[in-house]
Amino acid sequence: MKKNLLPLAVVALVAALPLVMKDNYYLHLMILFLMWVVIGSAWNLIAGYTGQVSFGDAAFFGCGAYTAGLLAHHLGVSTWWGLALGGFTAVAVGLPFGWICFRMRGAYFALATLALNEVLRHGATIAEDFTGGMVGILIMPSFMSKIPYYYIALAMAVASIASLRWVVRSKPGYYFVSIREDQDAAESLGIDTHLYKMLSLAYAAFWTGIAGALYMNYMGFIDPHVVFNLHDISIMAILVGIVGGVGTVYGPAVGAFVMVAVQEMFRSGFFGLFKWLGAVSGSDSLVRVAKVLTQAHVLGFGILVVLVILVLPNGIVGDWPKIRKRVFRLDAGTSGT
Amino acid sequence: MDVFLQTLVAGVLKGGLYALIGIGMTLIMGVMGIINLAHGQLMMLAMYVTFVLNTMGVDPYISLFVAMPLLFLVGVAIQKFLLNPLIKAETILPENQVLMTVGIGMALTEIVRFTFSSDYKYITTGYSNQTFFLGNISFSMALTIAFGIALAFTGAMFWFLIRTDLGRSIRATAQDKDAATLMGVNTGRITVITFGLGSGLVAAAGCLLAPVYYIFPDLGGPFTAKAFIITILGGLGSTVGAIFGGVTLGLAESMGATYFGMEYEDIIGLTIFVLVLLFLPGGFKRLTKV
Numbered sequence: 306m307k308k309n310l311l312p313l314a315v316v317a318l319v320a321a322l323p324l325v326m327k328d329n330y331y332l333h334l335m336i337l338f339l340m341w342v343v344i345g346s347a348w349n350l351i352a353g354y355t356g357q358v359s360f361g362d363a364a365f366f367g368c369g370a371y372t373a374g375l376l377a378h379h380l381g382v383s384t385w386w387g388l389a390l391g392g393f394t395a396v397a398v399g400l401p402f403g404w405i406c407f408r409m410r411g412a413y414f415a416l417a418t419l420a421l422n423e424v425l426r427h428g429a430t431i432a433e434d435f436t437g438g439m440v441g442i443l444i445m446p447s448f449m450s451k452i453p454y455y456y457i458a459l460a461m462a463v464a465s466i467a468s469l470r471w472v473v474r475s476k477p478g479y480y481f482v483s484i485r486e487d488q489d490a491a492e493s494l495g496i497d498t499h500l501y502k503m504l505s506l507a508y509a510a511f512w513t514g515i516a517g518a519l520y521m522n523y524m525g526f527i528d529p530h531v532v533f534n535l536h537d538i539s540i541m542a543i544l545v546g547i548v549g550g551v552g553t554v555y556g557p558a559v560g561a562f563v564m565v566a567v568q569e570m571f572r573s574g575f576f577g578l579f580k581w582l583g584a585v586s587g588s589d590s591l592v593r594v595a596k597v598l599t600q601a602h603v604l605g606f607g608i609l610v611v612l613v614i615l616v617l618p619n620g621i622v623g624d625w626p627k628i629r630k631r632v633f634r635l636d637a638g639t640s641g642t
Numbered sequence: 643m644d645v646f647l648q649t650l651v652a653g654v655l656k657g658g659l660y661a662l663i664g665i666g667m668t669l670i671m672g673v674m675g676i677i678n679l680a681h682g683q684l685m686m687l688a689m690y691v692t693f694v695l696n697t698m699g700v701d702p703y704i705s706l707f708v709a710m711p712l713l714f715l716v717g718v719a720i721q722k723f724l725l726n727p728l729i730k731a732e733t734i735l736p737e738n739q740v741l742m743t744v745g746i747g748m749a750l751t752e753i754v755r756f757t758f759s760s761d762y763k764y765i766t767t768g769y770s771n772q773t774f775f776l777g778n779i780s781f782s783m784a785l786t787i788a789f790g791i792a793l794a795f796t797g798a799m800f801w802f803l804i805r806t807d808l809g810r811s812i813r814a815t816a817q818d819k820d821a822a823t824l825m826g827v828n829t830g831r832i833t834v835i836t837f838g839l840g841s842g843l844v845a846a847a848g849c850l851l852a853p854v855y856y857i858f859p860d861l862g863g864p865f866t867a868k869a870f871i872i873t874i875l876g877g878l879g880s881t882v883g884a885i886f887g888g889v890t891l892g893l894a895e896s897m898g899a900t901y902f903g904m905e906y907e908d909i910i911g912l913t914i915f916v917l918v919l920l921f922l923p924g925g926f927k928r929l930t931k932v
Contacts, residue, residue, distance in 0.1 A: 358740075405920055412677045412740050413878070416870055417919065420912050423867060427909045535863070540744060547741070604752030610745025614738050615727060 345557030356485025361418030369517025395514025441528025550620030657892025664872030672879030682865030688848030717841025
């Protein structure tokens, strides 16, 4: 029970947050953060635990989002049905794909997922009659306030982390790890690696698809370039997983928080810090710095990928003992002198 | 029939350039065992080098001799300072190097966007829009020259790989890294040189493509995709396969553009990719055993 204390406390804190914080902007960021917890956890199961790195999470994300959007667009049913069905659509896309592509290993599988995403993106762009093409799909959001979305996202995030925890501690979870460590050895021990990789993919696709459906409901607008986006979705999912900690249960939650904060920091020019400094000091160069920084958020992402992989290859949670040791030793050193 | 022949010619000419892109990728693939997902971005960088030199009045084909060494150095630096340190790092995921190339690609694209903005740039030369006719078939002058140079480079590459000492070391490293190390090949140095060579080759492709294409920062992504389709088509690590893969992709794209419509051009490459994975995993290499 003691082990669960910290996560439960964090959940309670997050659940109480809207009572204190009424600012829509921060609520929006928190909703994005919770959505990324879901996607990051899903990515972590397929990549972190099963060792099949996916570069195409956007494919499943987009499937979920388009399921919700198209249902509303063509049949006129509520987009909330998409939340129930989006995950299954993503699984329906993911399973045949996995059946074909799991015969490839390592980087080749990663490339195949990249290709899947590209195919879906081009497909959604070309099939204008069905998906609206580049015009995209626009729906009316069901709630004016952000708070209902906040709690739905929170429930999803908690459910996804709980299910991840349950899965990795169950028998299939150990099978997944054995596939990651040595696929041939796992196979020789009688594990149907193909089947279990498919199961892992189905889990990841399901949660990513649901997150996509939530995105459709919440944002109210999608087009192929938004949801099938390599940088903003697939790479972001990988970063959330890696920054937080590959192959850890709570890693993606930490990673999602850090990454959403970093993304927003660049997008808003360090929350308007430089703009404010520029206005206060009256210097043009600081204003210009602010402008450059807001344009640089993808560059910041790229550099962050490079730095994180070089410095923290196992992520914040995975390398936590290392970080703690280093910081602790630093403290001891400074107090000694 | 004329339409068909015309499409065939356009496809083969484009395929020559694709082969050049693919060879660079497949070399890196063979030696390091990783897919370089910054490949198209390196080509984009070379195109901007060509563009800058062109504003100073240098012909794109001459800037080839500036861009190639420059990108060779960029490639060497990337391998030496960013990719090689990762081999030692202890991680769960072996794909860290691939992820790293993604990050490098993003950083390159954005740095270029900063410097040159997202606007489309053109290089106009006397031969950009020139064509000549053989029978009823028109040949684009720039593409034909590019095809010739690409062939020359491919030939030179083969000579280098088969005849020279360094080339043999590269092939040895690709076949069996441990054995090559035992035979006295400095495999660390070979990986650095190979990444440089791959970057240099794709730089050549960039310079050749510059006079007939728009230049913009996001160009890299689609070409990275093309490069890996070519390598998968040809069989990973196979140089001969990369040539076949390049020409096949060029042909398929131009056939698709003629008979299905322009918007299907990209999808066709990806469809072929999936079909090859399904029915010919291992690519053309499996058929030829080269």
